Structures are given as structure tokens and as C-alpha cells.
Amino acid sequence: MTANSDLETRRRAAVARGAAGKGVYAVRAENAELWDADGRRYLDLAAGIAVLNTGHRHPRVMAAVEEQMAAFTHTCFHVAPFEGYVRLCERLNAAVDTGAPNRSLLLTTGVEAVENAIKIARAATGRSGIVAFGGGFHGRTSLGMALTGKVMPYKRSFGPSPVGIFHAPFPNAYHGVSVDEALRGLDMVLHADLAPEDTAAFIVEPVQGEGGFNVIPPEFMAALREIADRHGILLIVDEVQGGMARTGRMLSVEHTGVKPDLVTLAKGLGGGFPISAVVGRAEVMDVPHAGGLGGTYAGNPLAVAAANAVLDVIEDENLIGRATEIGARIKSRLTATAQRNAMSAIGDIRGLGAMIAFELVTDRDSRAPDPGLAARIAAEAERAGLLILTCGTRGNAVRLLPPLTISDTQLDEALDLLDQAIAAAIGADIAA
Ligand SMILES: Cc1ncc(COP(=O)(O)O)c(C=O)c1O
Structure with missing residues (x-):
């Protein structure tokens, strides 16, 4: 054996x-x-x-974590904040282009970033409805699973989804779904299932990861932006898989020329250490009341040190x-x-x-x-x-x-x- x-x-x-x-x-x-x-x-x-x-x-990520380990490994940001967390947020705010000043929030996993982006969008709009897209993947918690547009292995037998979440088609030229058809599908959702006035956000991956690396046509992303603006809906871009230099831009949404309101990051951000983030327009991010966001391990010092080193490596190499x-x-x-x-x-x-x-x-x-x-x-x-x-x-x-x-x-x-x-x-x- x-x-x-x-x-x-x-x-x-x-x-x-x-x-x-x-x-x-x-x-x-x-x-x-x-x-x-x-x-x-x-x-x-x-x-x-x-x-x-x-x-x-990566040697620089290892060195940063070792240095942090020698200082402290955990405080909980809500108990004793630290400079590395603030610096990472400053750097993420500068790296993400929403067309406005940004704020950031650090968390631990990709799905936690997604969950928090939804919480923030709901608080900021006073609405609860969310539109996600077929073939999208947003994580494995109850809400992440509900947002995900793929039944197996993520949803089957795990019970009903929370209410207020609907799926519209994602364009897929190879399988005969044109941008026009996908937009008609979205229009149908906004007429048949969920009023635009009750919709807090669209959440979409610019390159669907688990769904098959389907690249969003830029005109579809631009149409989402236009519809969102017309109805006061927020545009959340899930960059958990496609972000952090992976696609030849810092964020994959940059290929479309569209500016999102909120962005979720994880995976490549930590270079192997668990960390995630929501980055978004300050006027949206700052709506939730103090104490409404965060978590015991959110923005763990070791993972924050790793992420700051990852940003250095992305730039220097x-x-x-x-x-x-x-x-x-x-x-x-x-x-x-x-x-x-x-x-x-x-x-x-x-x-x-x-x-x-x-x-x-x-x-x-x-x-x-x-x-x-x-x-x-x-x-x-x-x-x-x-x-x-x-x-x-x-x-x-x-x-x-x-x-x-x-x-x-x-x-x-x-x-x-x-x-x-x-x-x-x-x-x-x-x-x-
Ligand atoms: C686009 C996207 N969003 C969210 C998630 C969930 O991230 P995590 O597994 O860290 O919770 C993933 C994970 O693959 C992902 O690819």
C-alpha cells in the first residue's frame, strides 16, 4: 500500500x-x-x-508572515486594530476603480465577501432582491449557494434558497445564448419575478469560474451597468476567482471598461492564506452601522501580512x-x-x-x-x-x-x- x-x-x-x-x-x-x-x-x-x-x-509572502508571526498572530480587528489592515484597505481602495472614493472591509473566505457585499447592498438601497446569473458560482453557504447558478454539486438536496434571489441567463455565444437573448431573460426576471424597485443588486462574475471560464461580453456588462443605473440597483462584481492579476488586469472587470459599485476579492489576494475583501464606493460601503460588519477572524494579521506582500509581488514582478x-x-x-x-x-x-x-x-x-x-x-x-x-x-x-x-x-x-x-x-x- x-x-x-x-x-x-x-x-x-x-x-x-x-x-x-x-x-x-x-x-x-x-x-x-x-x-x-x-x-x-x-x-x-x-x-x-x-x-x-x-x-x-512565495519567499516574500513567507517572510512577511514570519515577521508578523513574531509580533502577534491575532487580536480581532474589533478588539485591537492594526496598521497592516488599514494599509491593505488603502491599497485595495487605490487598486479598484469604481469611479469614486472607496472603502474596504476584510473578511476570511470568498463566500464571506459575497455575503457581506449583499448585506451592504441591501443596507445601502433599502431593498432586498438580488439577481444573479446562470452558471455563476458565489460560494457554499446558504446565501452563496442560492446565488450560485449551478445545481450539482452545489445545491441539490441542500434545501430551499432564501427568498428574493433570482437568476437571469448569462450570455454564451458557443451555446447559442446571445447578448440580446440574455438581456431579454433579465428583462423577463425584472417583470415576472422581481420589480426593479425591489432589486438591491446584480451580482456577476466577469469571467465565470466554476461555470466554465465563460467571459462576459463587454456590451453585456455595459448593459447591466445601464439598467442598474436606471433603477438605482447596485452592480456587484465577483472577482474572487478572476481577480488579483489572474486575467492580465488587476481585476477581470477592467477588460469590460465598466465600473462596478462593489467588488469581492479572495483567493489570489492572500497568496495561500485565508483572506477576502469587499471593496466599493464609500457612500455605499459606509451605510451599514458600526458593528454590523466584520467577524472574529476577519482580516487575520497573518493573512493581512501575506496580502500586503502579494500586492508587492504583483507589482514588482x-x-x-x-x-x-x-x-x-x-x-x-x-x-x-x-x-x-x-x-x-x-x-x-x-x-x-x-x-x-x-x-x-x-x-x-x-x-x-x-x-x-x-x-x-x-x-x-x-x-x-x-x-x-x-x-x-x-x-x-x-x-x-x-x-x-x-x-x-x-x-x-x-x-x-x-x-x-x-x-x-x-x-x-x-x-x-
Ligand atoms: C467567483 C467565486 N465567488 C465565490 C467563491 C467562494 O469562495 P470561497 O470558496 O473562498 O468561499 C468562489 C470559489 O471558488 C468563486 O470562484
Whole structure:
């Protein structure tokens, strides 16, 4: 029995089945590499699900956390605030363009940022209704699950959603949902389900993460902004997965030219430490009364130190530019792969910057999803020493989220392994 399989046996006996995961038990990790309990090395293109934009254990993040650890590890911001928290908020306020002065709030997880953005929007508008979008993902709490537009594995059997949350279609050209159709769907929601005057906010991901790396057409985002402005509705942009330099901009919404009212951040912000934030227009953010927002661990000093170091690294190592380079390298490689005759199962390649997915279909005419093939590719990749994830409302996309600190040599090695995994899963000759 290998160390991995032994751990897998213990896990089955000890860990709730719902907390599913791969069978690769991590022992050590460095930048874009991870070693498992059997001593095998993997290239990591999952990056802890878009968390490790600065790689595993970036030296500057480690140093900042160690320095903070020597000073204090926890006070609770409500009991004894500290400079690092204030500095991080100042920096986030400067990094997010809402077209107005900003305020920030620090929390711990992505879904907590989402929950707080909704609380703030409701307090600021005096309304309760929320419109989210099909295929969107906003987290696993009751409210996060209700906002999420994907039933499996997130919603089934977990009971009814809180009232006042509705879903409109997200445009998806590849699957025949045009911007006009999506806007007609939104109009329908605002006529059939929820009056605009009762709507506090729209919440949308500029690049749907779990939903399949579907990129929002800029004209759709502009239309949301216009409808929101017309009716006094707030626009919340969920950047938990697409933010922090991942798409070749600090925030993925910048690709659309639209300014949001509120932004949620997490994942890449902490470089591996749990921290999230809501950043937004001061006049909105400051509506909730003192004591209405926060939490015991919200803005933990170690995670705050990590986040301040992450912002330094993004700037000093030009990770925004690097994300664009990485994305171009991945896209050109995948395009070449997809052009081989045997690779007709690759129906679509999409994404922004270093947030790239490819969709697997049974054939390119019908575009019928092939989730089994996506799962086989991920399994073959793992066997070959490459960590990747699937995504998509039908589970038929493979997503690539390399650390933005990965070297070209490691990226090329990872893409070679991916090529082999695709060929093995399809049952094709790699040279075909
Ligand atoms: C867009 C988006 N929002 C919210 C969340 C929830 O974040 P967390 O898992 O940290 O609660 C995620 C997580 O994948 C996400 O991708």
C-alpha cells in the first residue's frame, strides 16, 4: 500500500464524503511544483483553485508572515486594530476603480465577501432582491449557494434558497445564448419575478469560474451597468476567482471598461492564506452601522501580512503582464492541439489572461458536452504528474490556472504533459 492510498483509506473512514478531493496527498510545495506522500512531483496548474497566483510559498509572502508571526498572530480587528489592515484597505481602495472614493472591509473566505457585499447592498438601497446569473458560482453557504447558478454539486438536496434571489441567463455565444437573448431573460426576471424597485443588486462574475471560464461580453456588462443605473440597483462584481492579476488586469472587470459599485476579492489576494475583501464606493460601503460588519477572524494579521506582500509581488514582478504572456502561450499550444484531426473533441478554447479553459464535446457540430472526457483528461494528467481541474455547468471543461510565477520551462513541461493526457484520454496517437 502506498502512502497516498493509505491516507485515502484513512480519509474515507474519517472525513465527510461531501468534502471530496483528489487522491494526491500534499507533503511539500514550492512555486508551481507539489510533491505528494509517495514522493511524486506534480506541476500544479490548479494553484489551489486560483489562490496561488504568486505560487506556493512565495519567499516574500513567507517572510512577511514570519515577521508578523513574531509580533502577534491575532487580536480581532474589533478588539485591537492594526496598521497592516488599514494599509491593505488603502491599497485595495487605490487598486479598484469604481469611479469614486472607496472603502474596504476584510473578511476570511470568498463566500464571506459575497455575503457581506449583499448585506451592504441591501443596507445601502433599502431593498432586498438580488439577481444573479446562470452558471455563476458565489460560494457554499446558504446565501452563496442560492446565488450560485449551478445545481450539482452545489445545491441539490441542500434545501430551499432564501427568498428574493433570482437568476437571469448569462450570455454564451458557443451555446447559442446571445447578448440580446440574455438581456431579454433579465428583462423577463425584472417583470415576472422581481420589480426593479425591489432589486438591491446584480451580482456577476466577469469571467465565470466554476461555470466554465465563460467571459462576459463587454456590451453585456455595459448593459447591466445601464439598467442598474436606471433603477438605482447596485452592480456587484465577483472577482474572487478572476481577480488579483489572474486575467492580465488587476481585476477581470477592467477588460469590460465598466465600473462596478462593489467588488469581492479572495483567493489570489492572500497568496495561500485565508483572506477576502469587499471593496466599493464609500457612500455605499459606509451605510451599514458600526458593528454590523466584520467577524472574529476577519482580516487575520497573518493573512493581512501575506496580502500586503502579494500586492508587492504583483507589482514588482509584473504579474499582470506575465498573466497575459502565460495565457498567450497556453492558448497557442491548445489551438495547435485542437487543430490535429484526432482532437476534434476540443470544441472551444476560451478565457482571459492566465485563466484558460477548453471545452470537451462529443462532436464539434452538436457541441454536446462530454464531461466523461474532461474527467478522464484530468485523471490522465494526474497520472502523468500534472494537477488540473475541470469546470463548467456540465462539467465538460478543463481549466488551467498556473501560478503567475511559473517559469516558461515549467509551463512548457506542463503543456507537454497536458497534450499527452488529452491524447491518452481520447485514445489518440499524440502525433495524429
Ligand atoms: C467567483 C467565486 N465567488 C465565490 C467563491 C467562494 O469562495 P470561497 O470558496 O473562498 O468561499 C468562489 C470559489 O471558488 C468563486 O470562484
